[in-house]
Amino acid sequence: MIPAARTQAVIEIISDIEAALRDNGAAADVILRQAFAARRYAGSKDRAAISDGVYAILRSRGALVWLLEAAQAVVTGRHLMIAHLARTADTDFAAIFTGQGHAPLPLDDEETALAAQIPALGPIPEAIALECPAWLEEPLRQRFGESFAAELTALQGRAPLTLRVNSLRTNVEATLKALAAENITATRGRYLPDSILVEGAPRLDTLSLIRDGWVEVQDEASQIGVRLVDARPKLQVADLCAGAGGKTLALAAAMKNTGQVHAFDTDSRRLGNLRDRMRRADARNIQAHQLPMGGEGRATQLKPLLGGMDRVVLDVPCSGSGTWRRSPELRWRLTPERLDELTRVQDALLDEGASLVKPGGHLVYMTCSLLAAENDDRIAAFLSRRPDFLLLDYRSIWGEGLEQKDNALKTLSLSPGQNGTDGFFVAVLAVLAK
Numbered sequence: 001m002i003p004a005a006r007t008q009a010v011i012e013i014i015s016d017i018e019a020a021l022r023d024n025g026a027a028a029d030v031i032l033r034q035a036f037a038a039r040r041y042a043g044s045k046d047r048a049a050i051s052d053g054v055y056a057i058l059r060s061r062g063a064l065v066w067l068l069e070a071a072q073a074v075v076t077g078r079h080l081m082i083a084h085l086a087r088t089a090d091t092d093f094a095a096i097f098t099g100q101g102h103a104p105l106p107l108d109d110e111e112t113a114l115a116a117q118i119p120a121l122g123p124i125p126e127a128i129a130l131e132c133p134a135w136l137e138e139p140l141r142q143r144f145g146e147s148f149a150a151e152l153t154a155l156q157g158r159a160p161l162t163l164r165v166n167s168l169r170t171n172v173e174a175t176l177k178a179l180a181a182e183n184i185t186a187t188r189g190r191y192l193p194d195s196i197l198v199e200g201a202p203r204l205d206t207l208s209l210i211r212d213g214w215v216e217v218q219d220e221a222s223q224i225g226v227r228l229v230d231a232r233p234k235l236q237v238a239d240l241c242a243g244a245g246g247k248t249l250a251l252a253a254a255m256k257n258t259g260q261v262h263a264f265d266t267d268s269r270r271l272g273n274l275r276d277r278m279r280r281a282d283a284r285n286i287q288a289h290q291l292p293m294g295g296e297g298r299a300t301q302l303k304p305l306l307g308g309m310d311r312v313v314l315d316v317p318c319s320g321s322g323t324w325r326r327s328p329e330l331r332w333r334l335t336p337e338r339l340d341e342l343t344r345v346q347d348a349l350l351d352e353g354a355s356l357v358k359p360g361g362h363l364v365y366m367t368c369s370l371l372a373a374e375n376d377d378r379i380a381a382f383l384s385r386r387p388d389f390l391l392l393d394y395r396s397i398w399g400e401g402l403e404q405k406d407n408a409l410k411t412l413s414l415s416p417g418q419n420g421t422d423g424f425f426v427a428v429l430a431v432l433a434k
């Protein structure tokens with residue numbers, strides 16, 4: 001593809017992503033995969049360039065939308081591209097927008113005026129320049145205080161590629177050697193010496209390491225969350241939101257393939273992925289079951305577990321605001337109504353999970369959210385409903401070496417700016433023995 005044809009492909013994909021944002025449609029990475037499937041002629045360099053182009057626009061979408069609105073232009077894929085290119089001083093629009101060889105059509109008079117106007121607009125308000133949706137500015141300023149700008153900047157960066165070494169198959173030394181043999185530079189994680197940080201963004205899916213279940217791609221924050229579950233051999237563990245099993249597999253390995261992980265999710269497709277990954281990882285202590293969203297069927301399925309679990313893991317559905325580096329468009333999907341809906345589900349899962357914990361057992365709640373509404377507020381509300389539960393200090397499980405700014409907090413909050421991980425939250429609750 002000629003470079004300008006890649007620009008046209010980016011415009012088309014961004015248009016699809018904009019439509020999905022309006023209609024609550026597919027995620028950007030899904031749309032990108034579909035776009036490549038429909039453009040089989042695009043080679044690997046074309047795909048990399050198109051993907052970079054799409055994410056460059058998504059990472060600055062807030063500022064671009066602000067500029068378009070200031071210029072009284074409609075937000076379309078093509079206008080977003082024009083605004084994006086107009087912010088770069090030396091863009092030669094006539095050389096790109098030729099209409100030849102699948103390049104974008106030439107700019108009309110209005111678009112030419114728009115391109116000329118964009119560099120003169122501004123200054124863009126701080127929060128918008130930091131890609132923070134207006135209604136989330138206050139809660140995020142509360143959360144980060146003086147680090148607001150630094151954290152929001154970190155959330156615009158690229159996320160690291162982190163691996164979890166599967167101790168059921170191998171160990172970290174052997175994995176580092178195998179990666180080096182593939183010319184992949186990697187180091188041990190910042191907090192967990194048995195996690196691995198990979199340099200750059202090499203393709204890993206073709207490596208036998210992945211195919212044979214030696215490693216799983218998993219952010220260090222999620223691995224820390226699993227460590228705080230303190231899942232030991234022979235325990236009975238319920239994982240109520242197992243999804244495709246990122247944490248379930250880590251729990252199974254921590255339990256050395258003994259005891260039982262009862263993994264549930266409402267999404268059968270994700271559970272199907274979990275079953276494939278279990279085979280690859282040689283995890284043999286997991287039972288995966290689909291749960292209905294609610295009702296009698298759900299209660300009946302969970303009944304045998306009532307009051308019998310040593311650990312209940314709630315990796316609840318959330319805004320995903322801690323993962324904005326990976327999915328920049330997620331920030332534009334969240335609405336106050338959606339956040340309310342999520343907190344209701346989170347409360348219901350906490351109450352349901354609590355009923356499964358046995359005396360002396362732990363209920364471990366986690367999110368990849370940065371918002372107090374999904375984190376500490378949920379735990380405070382739960383504790384007011386359930387005085388028979390006690391919030392444990394995460395340090396009592398972790399030990400030393402994972403301090404956070406607010407030392408008074410017993411819950412753990414991680415963030416890209418401070419920890420280099422995804423934004424993540426963990427609360428460990430113990431049921432008081434009767």
Ligand SMILES: C[S@@+](CC[C@H](N)C(=O)[O-])C[C@H]1O[C@@H](n2cnc3c(N)ncnc32)[C@H](O)[C@@H]1O
Pocket residue numbers: 240241242243244245246247248264265266267270291293315316317318345
């Ligand atoms: C944050 S994701 C879980 C990720 C997974 N634990 C992992 O480590 O890969 C949340 C999951 O909750 C599931 N979910 C949503 N509502 C649910 C409910 N009411 N009961 C159980 N699972 C639910 C979703 O299908 C999704 O897979």
